[in-house]
Amino acid sequence: MITATIIMALREIRRNLMRSSLTMLGVVIGVGAVVALVSIGRGATESVTASIASMGHNMLTISPGAARRGGARTPSTPFKMEDVTAIQNDIRGLAAIAPTGSRSLMLVYGNKNWRASVTGTNEDYVRVRNYAVAYGREMSAADVRSGRAVCMLGATTKKELFGSQDAIGESIRVDKISCEVIAVLKPKGEGGMGQDQDDLVIMPLLTFQRRIAGNRDVSTIYVSVDEGRPSSLVKDQITSLMREKRRTARGAEDDFNVRDMAELMATMESTTTALTALLGAIAAVSLIVGGIGIMNIMLVSVTERTREIGTRLAIGATGKEVLMQFLVEAVMLSTLGGCIGVVLGVGGAGIASKYLNIPFVVVPEIIMVAFLFSATIGVVFGFLPARKAANLNPIEALRHE
Amino acid sequence: MTDQAKRALIHMLGVTKVYGKGEAEVRALAGIDLRVDEGEMIAIMGQSGSGKSTCMNIVGCLDAPTSGTYLFRNVNVGELDNNQRALLRRHYIGFVFQGFNLLARTSAQENVELPLVYRRVPAAQRREKAKAALQLVGLAGRESHKPNELSGGQQQRVAIARALASDPSLLLADEPTGNLDSARSAEVMELLVQLNRERGITVMVITHEPEMAEFCQRTVEFRDGRILSDTRKPS
Ligand SMILES: Nc1ncnc2c1ncn2[C@@H]1O[C@H](COP(=O)(O)OP(=O)(O)OP(=O)(O)O)[C@@H](O)[C@H]1O
Ligand SMILES: [Mg+2]
Numbered sequence: 001m002i003t004a005t006i007i008m009a010l011r012e013i014r015r016n017l018m019r020s021s022l023t024m025l026g027v028v029i030g031v032g033a034v035v036a037l038v039s040i041g042r043g044a045t046e047s048v049t050a051s052i053a054s055m056g057h058n059m060l061t062i063s064p065g066a067a068r069r070g071g072a073r074t075p076s077t078p079f080k081m082e083d084v085t086a087i088q089n090d091i092r093g094l095a096a097i098a099p100t101g102s103r104s105l106m107l108v109y110g111n112k113n114w115r116a117s118v119t120g121t122n123e124d125y126v127r128v129r130n131y132a133v134a135y136g137r138e139m140s141a142a143d144v145r146s147g148r149a150v151c152m153l154g155a156t157t158k159k160e161l162f163g164s165q166d167a168i169g170e171s172i173r174v175d176k177i178s179c180e181v182i183a184v185l186k187p188k189g190e191g192g193m194g195q196d197q198d199d200l201v202i203m204p205l206l207t208f209q210r211r212i213a214g215n216r217d218v219s220t221i222y223v224s225v226d227e228g229r230p231s232s233l234v235k236d237q238i239t240s241l242m243r244e245k246r247r248t249a250r251g252a253e254d255d256f257n258v259r260d261m262a263e264l265m266a267t268m269e270s271t272t273t274a275l276t277a278l279l280g281a282i283a284a285v286s287l288i289v290g291g292i293g294i295m296n297i298m299l300v301s302v303t304e305r306t307r308e309i310g311t312r313l314a315i316g317a318t319g320k321e322v323l324m325q326f327l328v329e330a331v332m333l334s335t336l337g338g339c340i341g342v343v344l345g346v347g348g349a350g351i352a353s354k355y356l357n358i359p360f361v362v363v364p365e366i367i368m369v370a371f372l373f374s375a376t377i378g379v380v381f382g383f384l385p386a387r388k389a390a391n392l393n394p395i396e397a398l399r400h401e
Numbered sequence: 402m403t404d405q406a407k408r409a410l411i412h413m414l415g416v417t418k419v420y421g422k423g424e425a426e427v428r429a430l431a432g433i434d435l436r437v438d439e440g441e442m443i444a445i446m447g448q449s450g451s452g453k454s455t456c457m458n459i460v461g462c463l464d465a466p467t468s469g470t471y472l473f474r475n476v477n478v479g480e481l482d483n484n485q486r487a488l489l490r491r492h493y494i495g496f497v498f499q500g501f502n503l504l505a506r507t508s509a510q511e512n513v514e515l516p517l518v519y520r521r522v523p524a525a526q527r528r529e530k531a532k533a534a535l536q537l538v539g540l541a542g543r544e545s546h547k548p549n550e551l552s553g554g555q556q557q558r559v560a561i562a563r564a565l566a567s568d569p570s571l572l573l574a575d576e577p578t579g580n581l582d583s584a585r586s587a588e589v590m591e592l593l594v595q596l597n598r599e600r601g602i603t604v605m606v607i608t609h610e611p612e613m614a615e616f617c618q619r620t621v622e623f624r625d626g627r628i629l630s631d632t633r634k635p636s
Contacts, residue, residue, distance in 0.1 A: 004518050015506050311502045314463060315516045315563075316491025318484050394463050398502065 005321075009329040013336070016301075023297040024337035026290025027377065031341025031370045032348060033283035038366045039349035041276025043358040045269055050359075052265045054188050054197070056129045058095075059261045060235055062087075062221040062242065066253050076255040078217035083245055087221065091237050093229035098125035099218040101208050107161060107201065108173040114160040118174055118201040120208020121222075126152075126185075128224040136168045136183030139204065143182075147206030151179045155187035156199040174201060177211045231262045280366075284373070291334065291377035298330050298385035309389050310397025323390035330382020331375055338374030342367050409472070410571060410603050411437040411460055416469035417626075418455050429455040431626035432469070439570070442597040442604045444614035447623030453607045454575055456623070460605065461494055461573045462486040474570070491519055495564025495602075497574040501556045503548040509535060509559045510544040516567040534562040538592060554585035558592065565596060572596065574606045578613055590616040 013020045065076045084099040100121040107114045119125070122144045126133070134155070143150050151174065158167050167181045179201075188197045209216055223238070225231045235258050242248075242256055302309070309322055317325075346362060353360040418430040429452045437443055445453045458464040459471055462478055465486070471478045473489065481489070490496075495516075503512045513531035522530065535544055538558040548556055557577060564572055574593065578586035590606075594616050597604045606617065614620045622629040 001518075001521055004524075008518075011507075307502060308504055311498075311504070312515070312519075313487065314461070314490065314496045314502075316487055316494075316519045316567075318487040320484070321519065395458050398498065 001321075005325055005328050006332070008325060009332045012329055013332060019297065020333060023294055024333055024340065026293035027287065027334050027337030027374050028290075028341040028344065030283060030287030030290040031338045031374050032345040033286055033341075034280055034370045034373075035342055035345025035363075035367055036348040036352065037279040037283050038276055039346065039361055039363055040352050040356070040358070041272060041279055042361040042363055043349070043353045044356070045272040045276065046361060047358040048268045048272060049265055051190055052261060052268060054130060056222065056224065056261055058225045058227065058231060059128060060223040060225060060231060060238065061259045061261075062223065062238060062256060063259075064219065064256050066255050066257060077246065078219055079221060079256075081216060081218060083242065084218060084221060086241060086245055087223065087238060090241055091234060093226045093234060095224040095226050096124040096128050097224070098122055098128045098222040099205060100125065100220050100222065101205060101213055101217060102219055103212065105175045105201075105212070107157070109161040109170065112161050114157065116154070116157045116160075116199050116201055118203065118208070118212070120203050120205040120212070122205055124224075125202060125222065128222045131188065132186045133183045134186040136181070138183055139202065144204040144206065147204050147210060149177055149179045149203075149207055149211070150182045151201050151203040152183040152185060153181055154185050154198040154200040154202075156196055157201060158184045160199075174203070175212055177207075179203060179207075231260050235260050287370075287373060287377065290337065290374075291381040294330055294333055294378065295381035295384060298326065298382055299388065302326065302385045302389045305389075306392065306397045306400040309392050310394050310400065313392070313394035314398060319390040322392075323386045326386035326389045327379065327382050330386065331378035334378030334382075335371070335375045338371045341374070342371060345370070408438045409436055410439045410441075410474060411435065411605075412470075412472040412475075413459075413466075414470045414472075416456075416459060416466040416471055418452070418459065418464070419467045428626050430459075430466070433626075433628060435621065435628065435631075437603060437605065439603055440597070440601050441619060442594065442617045443606070443619045443621060444617040445605065445607045445621050445623065446609070446611070446614055447629070451623040452626040453623050455626075457573055457575055457605065457607055460571075461496060462489045491516070491567070493570045495567065495569035495572045497557070497560050497564050497572065497577045499576040499579040501548070501553075501560045501580075503556055503559055503563075505549070506547055508545045508547055509540060509551070509562075512548070512559055513563045513566050516563060520567055530566055531562070534566040535559070537565070538562045552585075553581055554588060557581060557585075557589055561589070561592060561596075565600070565602065568600075570603060572602050572604045574604070576607050576609065578608065578610070583612070586610070586613060 064078050079099070081099070084097060088094070088097055098121050100119050102117055102119045104115060105118045107116055123139055123141050126138060133152070136152070139150060139152055151172070153167060161167070161172060162170070167184055170181050171178050172181060185198070190196065225234050239254065239258050243254065246255065248255060312322060350360050413433050413435040416430055416433045417428065420427040420429055433456060445457065447453050459466050462473060465479050474493065476489070478486065504515070510531050513534050514527045517527040517530060532544065535541060538561050540555060540558055540562065543551065543555065551559065572593070578589050581589065590613055593604050593606065596602050606613070608614055619631070619633045621631045
């Protein structure tokens with residue numbers, strides 16, 4: 001009997017194909033929107049966390065200048081090498097520390113010109129910032145100590161200057177100095193703020209300070225915290241150490257800024273999660289609107305088919321069977337709409353993630369929830385019309401019209 | 402006497418039906434005593450509004466009497482609920498209506514199968530029985546036609562096929578020829594006579610036309626909710 005009821009419902013849906021599709025449309029859009037928005041939201045979260053992780057593992061950045069809303073910093077006293085030594089000596093639980101000086105400079109190789117960020121640092125920088133050498137030899141401690149004119153190129157910089165040509169052993173001009181390329185780094189992709197992390201030149205800090213900057217200043221210090229040591233604790237220790245070294249008055253604002261990547265990641269993650277939930281909720285409302293659409297059409301359908309219902313009752317259908325028939329029809333409509341919505345939602349998320357350049361994530365539990373929700377909507381909003389049909393008086397129904 | 406009681410299919414005792422309350426009260430049936438035995442073919446006649454359809458609705462277990470007793474196959478229908486009456490209709494009663502009441506956009510075959518679906522007859526058997534019923538009413542080869550592709554007479558024959566597909570004990574027809582010309586009407590009546598004779602189905606037909614009543618051995622005439630006369634043709 002249940003198969004006969006399902007066949008009957010399918011036939012009824014097919015008989016009024018135009019109306020059925022329009023009825024389903026509400027649920028299709030609702031389910032599609034829920035699935036697509038949640039998938040895109042998840043993809044965005046993943047892409048943000050992945051790119052923050054790519055900027056450096058368990059990393060703190062210490063930069064001069066107070067933190068300001070909107071990221072703009074007031075210029076202030078740069079760090080000195082003594083600050084770096086102090087951090088190195090006084091703070092426990094540091095895996096590595098990389099002081100840097102950095103400038104955007106013009107690079108020249110042959111007839112090619114390219115502007116890139118040039119960073120002077122030590123041999124630990126590659127590790128702290130999660131870079132890896134693709135080919136060539138990594139900058140050594142000896143290079144750093146003696147301030148040799150050697151450099152490592154990011155993947156983008158290498159491509160711009162050398163194209164597919166081999167760069168190792170070649171000399172490039174960095175501002176006023178000539179510098180030997182000893183390594184090319186593996187590409188890392190975009191950072192958390194969308195910047196290209198592969199457009200850079202790395203050279204020994206001493207070389208940078210002496211021959212480019214002409215001073216002994218250190219701008220940003222990158223610190224990698226030992227695995228298992230809470231980065232927030234290290235952050236607090238560094239903050240108080242730096243206040244002491246820089247003689248910041250009690251109660252005055254920091255004139256430097258310590259950023260914790262783990263913290264940043266958590267903030268970003270919770271923001272995107274909240275956004276995803278909000279989008280999902282809006283989409284869920286449209287799903288309910290779709291359910292009301294089904295109820296509307298089913299009520300019209302019951303009135304329109306009153307004579308048919310009367311005939312069925314006369315022939316020997318019980319009220320329960322008529323109720324089931326209309327309920328099954330409503331549930332079929334909504335689940336069919338749900339299926340189409342899932343397909344469209346997943347497809348839409350796929351296309352959108354391609355354009356937004358985020359990973360394509362299929363969230364099975366959201367698909368399940370959206371699907372079950374649409375079936376439930378069929379039951380809930382189909383019940384009223386179905387009960388109306390089942391409670392019809394057969395004699396009056398037969399005489400209808 | 403006991404032998405006769407066993408064969409009674411329909412037994413009405415002082416059945417009344419009152420619609421509405423107070424001022425608007427309508428006594429559609431004002432005390433009906435009627436007994437129809439298995440295998441009878443009976444015509445119901447009477448003026449418009451005399452209570453024929455009301456009586457047939459009660460006989461067909463579509464409605465319950467206001468007072469009095471109605472026994473169908475010795476079951477007191479007045480004591481049954483909607484559900485139980487639906488089951489009685491499903492298993493023992495076939496209906497034919499003046500307006501045919503076929504499902505639109507549904508083939509003749511599927512229309513005839515409908516009561517069998519409710520009787521939980523397996524699909525293969527259903528198809529066979531429906532085909533046989535359509536053949537019996539002379540519509541072999543028209544199985545796939547939809548109601549709007551059939552003439553009125555053919556539609557009524559589909560309706561008769563639907564009523565008899567489930568082998569009912571009782572076939573009720575409320576003005577089955579009301580929408581048909583006299584030639585088509587005669588065909589339908591002949592078909593009902595044939596079903597009564599060959600299959601032993603008890604048939605009750607409401608009609609306004611004495612010519613149609615001529616097909617039946619027994620004619621009951623209604624007036625103002627009462628039986629005016631009950632005549633049998635000498636056989
Ligand atoms: N649902 C109802 N509510 C109120 N009055 C009703 C209802 N159904 C029938 N009646 C009344 O009961 C009386 C008998 O009606 P019924 O339909 O049985 O007549 P009928 O003999 O079949 O007439 P016709 O030949 O026109 O079909 C009429 O006066 C009618 O108005
Ligand atoms: Mg009538």
